Amino acid sequence: MTPTRKKRLILASLIVGGVTLSVAFMLMALQENLNHFYSPTQVVAGEPPDGRPFRLGGLVEDGSISREDDGLTVHFVVTDTAEKVPVIFTGILPDLFREGQGVIAQGKLEQGTVFRADEVLAKHDENYMPPEVADAISTAQGTGVPMTHPGAGI
């Protein structure tokens, strides 16, 4: 093997090795850190795996918001019009959080029944419905037609 070829071989194997390694780590990281979305119906049916964080989405049920005396801990119920899941969140809620609004909460189930949220997302548009929530509601209602509001995005 000529010296030039040897050098090229080293260089090429370094690159191939590096790329393979990075792709492997990338896929591993992707697999480990996927954040699945579940609707209240799926949560009640016990679909989310135990103890792992996931995203819960639906509408904030009318009349379900109550606050503890610390002013920060909020209890509310998320529904897809078929099933309901109670949620606890401590902290400051986004501006558009209100009854009837579509929200997505990130967190874990506690004792299999109450969802403890670390983060609650509501978009900055009163007419915006998170697509996951829209799908969940239409599935729960059995219409099968996703109700979505395209054209958001800034």
Place this chain on the structure above:
Amino acid sequence: MIPEVGHFALILALGVTLVQGTLPLVGAARGIPEWTAIAVPAARAQLLFVVIAYGCLTYAFITNDFSVAYVAQNSNTAQPLVYQISGVWGAHEGSLLLWALFLAVWTVAVTVFSRVLPVTYTARVVAVLGLVSVGFYLFMLATSNPFDRLLPAPAEGRELNPLLQDPGLAIHPPMLYLGYVGLSVPFAFAIAALLDGRLDAAWVRWTRPWTVIAWVFLTLGIALGSWWAYYELGWGGWWFWDPVENASFMPWLVATALIHSLAVTEKRGAFKAWTVLLSIFAFSMSLLGTFLVRSGVLVSVHAFATDPARGLFILIFLGLVVGGSLMLYAWRAGTVSGGGSFELFSRETLLLVNNVLLVGAAAAILIGTLYPLFLDALNLGKISVGPPYFDPVFILLMLPLMLAMGVGILARWRKDRLEAYWQRFPLPKHLLAVVMLALLLVTALVMLWLMVHIVKIAPPAPTTLMVTVGMAMVAWITFTSLVAILDRLKKKANPWKAVLGLPRGFFGMTFAHVGVAVFTVGVTLTTAYSVEKDLRMSPGDVFPLADYSFRFEGVGPAQGPNYRAQRGTVRVFRDDSEVTVLYPEKRFYSSQPNNAMTEAAINAGLTRDLYVSLGEPIPGTADWSVRLYHKPFVQWIWLGCVFMGIGGILAATDRRYRMASKVKRDSAAATTGPAPALESKA
């Protein structure tokens, strides 16, 4: 009437670009000088028409012409003039018009500065840019016409989203678009080079400043967006790995790789085919970013499927541009490849490492951004990919990049030796060895930690490790940058005078690299040491955070030009002396009186930001929920980007590019034929 003039001007612009995109290409291929000569006047006519169209739309905004649907949706009479003007690019249709306008401006700029290039070459470049323009005009006229009428006209328009009524965001899209569109210039040059079958040093030298300027706009545009998110969204974050952010970050990463590979191609004649490929990738990423943000595919894959006109158009356009140029590349790349050889330890190798890592990072972000869309499209479940994926993967790729940066700026072109390399450091050898060893060890530990973290075997390691590594990288980059300056002055009789004589491009590089170090300081320290507290406060309450104490004085009403607000007063003390008074607000814009908008109050400083935002009133009391932040060194994140931008401007205005043009102009005047390929300097 005026909107119809605008609409008509758009149609004329389309007609002119059709000519600009076709005839010169045929003329260049067949050798018909009359046809190639059309390129320049056509580009100027296009600019004229698109300026008229843009002016008409702006006029409609300023005069509150709500019979134009786009104006009615994005402006109203109460909106301040500045936001009526910036409202033009506040939504989909207008931002496309801005894209087209910038593309026309860049095209004409190319015609003005390219008089030194062979005529056929310029004609091809202008024609390729014209073809891209055709795509945008067709898109506007077919699916998103900003001049569509809304009859009967409403008496009052909907307001521009109040979140967007902000000076930072008003200039964010134009900056970003100048960057996106700017990348079309190296793309057009690459395509023209492939068509021409020739890629010489003159070509590369000519493309470099254009690419760098586009990159500067991208850098500043992304930084502005991040800065806006930080102070406007009210939760103190500065980067969310949101698909919209990723859409602008991927072209930036590829453009950064392109800048570096252009350096190799210019100086050493190597990496030619790769540089051409990167030019294609960089512009494809810009188009992909536009597609992701503008087609609605991010909102919902299914929304895209039910209203496919816009998304489908961009997708086809993207397919034509990317597919077409890659096919051309596959067919013609052989004609431009070849060039200087280099040894394993050389600056070329390190720049290759740079390119692999940057393109790898762009690919990782692309996968993370598109994967949820694929799964959703195939009905395999709804997932989101967030910081737990992006953070470790990105850091894992950036650490070796920063190491390589320090090595690369001191390494020699073509061939270097380790012993010679170490002698460039003004330190005794054994001391240097200790420093290096420590740096390597720490990096190794961090890599190990990140891997463990990804596969979740151990709990997260302490942040001190992260800080140590981050700061070690900062030290490494700064140190090697300084050594590189000293190295250049070594044999000079009068070093102080020689500093001024160093090429501006070198200063640009140093500035940009130090910018990376400054940026890393900001990211590392903010991530590790920020303190955040959500709490309920009564008027008079005091809360200590870091070495400051925050006293809440209560909330009262306030009035703005087109909103009313609840304004809080928070006094901040340090060692019993008042540092600042902060006024966080909850704003209610008159167009959306039921929606509160949180307006955080920030006292920014070089070493820390104090950040207060209001939550909600506690019913029946004067109490509020309040969010307090102490964020050390967070401004360094944007300061670093400003450094990179300054570096880019310095590099792009290096004398050598102007000198090269001048020399070429003289020789071009002497010999009217195509300029001979420059031999690359050894």
